Amino acid sequence: MDRSYKELLKLRRFPHTWCPGCGIGAVLKNVAMAIKELDWNYKNTVAVSGIGCSGRMSGYMNLDAVHTPHGRPLTAAETIKTVRPDLNVIVLSGDGDLGSIGGNHLLHTSRRNPNITVFCNDNEIYGLTGGQAGPTTPKGTKTLTSPRGEPYSPLRLGRILTQQPPYFYARTSVYHLNHFKTCIREALLWKGFSFVDIISDCIELNGRRLGFKTAYQMFKWFDQRFHIVEGERDHLQEDELGIAKALVEEVPKPAEKIEVKPEIPIESLKPFTLEELQQFDGSGGKPIYIAYKGKVYDLSGSLLFQGEKKMRCHIAGKDLTKDIDIAPHGEDLVFKFPLVGKIEG
Amino acid sequence: MKPRINVIWNEIYCKRCLICVEVCPVQVLSLERNEIEEKDGCIRCYQCERYCPDIAIEVMDEKGRG
Known part of the structure; x- marks a missing residue:
């Protein structure tokens, strides 16, 4: 078994401070494994964490890490990604931090x-502060602040984050390990905002109140509550573990038509001398001709030359090669007009 | 780091959450006198190591002590 993921963990700080059986340790371990598999390291990865038990995850990772104020890991992460687009940014945080205090940031960062x-x-609880009912606590759950059962429906993060494409939302649990690892890997490889909702256990402050004795009994409870769905989904029901993802459908742009003018061989053009050219200055119903780089163009269609002998500084019926070179516009203005002849000599 | 028959148990990292004891499909692990002990019959499925949140238990490689 490959144990090289331990390079990404600060083992000198172990054992970590989480309670026995806490799912955050499993999250930390599997995220480190996935990052190691993708060969990301401390040079190209940044971990950002928020407040809560899970906020300590960035401190145990051997990466450059930011521990942000309450609810602000997404703002810090987006800033880092904006300033240094070459870095891979991961956010390690909890449901209380991302869903309630940082809920507004979650909406707008995903947008x-x-x-x-x-x-x-x-x-599904505020773990750090002692087990109060949080934003994702299921209805009817007994917590410290709701001893008769939580009266309100939980915030459905899956529905919020999958409201408009592009989105990547994966729900998984710490018990379904293979699915968990797949979700982490796909989320890390997704180009864009990806969110992995990891159903985890808080045995000390939530499980004991619900009647579970060990963390493994909570794992079995997750196994009863959720089932894995395969394939690509648009949305996940509340009892489904899986990946919901969608890309924006890009409308193909109509290809710009490029008109190719048939090139006229210079020998077949009508020869002009400079004296002949001077007659075509637009006076008396004659066309307006100018010369440019040895060729004569018919500028009668030009709006700026219309009805006038000259256009501000260019004079019709002359060789304008030098004038156009110093003019603010380019030579392509001349090439729009039909070629009628060449200058002799 | 205390070696058992097929697993190495790290007593400093371990918090005795008993996930490894309960996840074992052949029930060879047990907690006795606050230490994880192993009986004969490990099938080397690596479930204890995969599920341990504290990196406290490792299954030895085949070459090590098999």
């Missing part, structure tokens, strides 16, 4: 679609 990956450790 702007920066190329960052968010790992949300969703333990």
Whole structure:
């Protein structure tokens, strides 16, 4: 078994401070494994974390890391990605941080679609502060602040984040390990805002109140509550684990038509001398001809020359090669007009 | 780092959450006197190592002690 992911963890700080059986340790370990598999390292990866138990994840990773104020990991991550687009930015945070305090940032960061990956450790409770009902607590759950059962419906992060493409939303759990690893890997490889909602256990502050004795009993409870759905989905139901992703359908632009004028061989052109050319100055119903680089062009169709002998500074019926070279416009203005002859001599 | 028959158990990292004991499909791991002990019969499925959130248990490679 490949254990090289340990290079990405600060093992001298271990054992970590989370409770026995906490799912954040599994999230930390599997994210480190996935990053190592993709050969990302401390040179090209930044970890950003918010507040909560899961905020300590960035501190245990051997990466350049930012520990941001309450609810602001997404703003910091988007800033880092904007300033240094070459870095891979991952956000390691929890549901209380991303869903309630930083809920507004979640809406608008997902709307702007920066190329960052968010790992949300969703333990369905405010774990750090002692087990209060959080934004993702299911209806009817007994918590510290709702001893008769949470009366309100939870925030459905999946529905919020999949409201308009492009989006990448994956829901997985720490029990379904293979699915968990696939989701992490696909999210890291997704170009754009990707969000992995990891259903995790908080045995000490949530599980005990619900009647579970060990973390593994909570894992089995996840197995009963959720089932994995395969394939590409637009949305995930509340009891489904899977990946919902969509790209913006790009409307193909109509190809611009390029008109190719048939090139006339210079020998077949009508020869003009400079004296002959001077007669064609537009006076008396004659066409307006000018010479440019040895060729004569008919500028009768030009709006600027219409009805006038001269146009501000260019004089009709002359060789204007030097004038056009110093003019603010380019020579392509002349090439729009029909070629009628060449200058002799 | 305490070697058992097929696993190495790290007593400093371990928090005795008992995930490895319960996830083992052949029930060879157990907690006795606050230490993880191993009986004969490990089938080397690596489930304990994969599920351990504290990186406290490792299955030895075949070449090591097999």
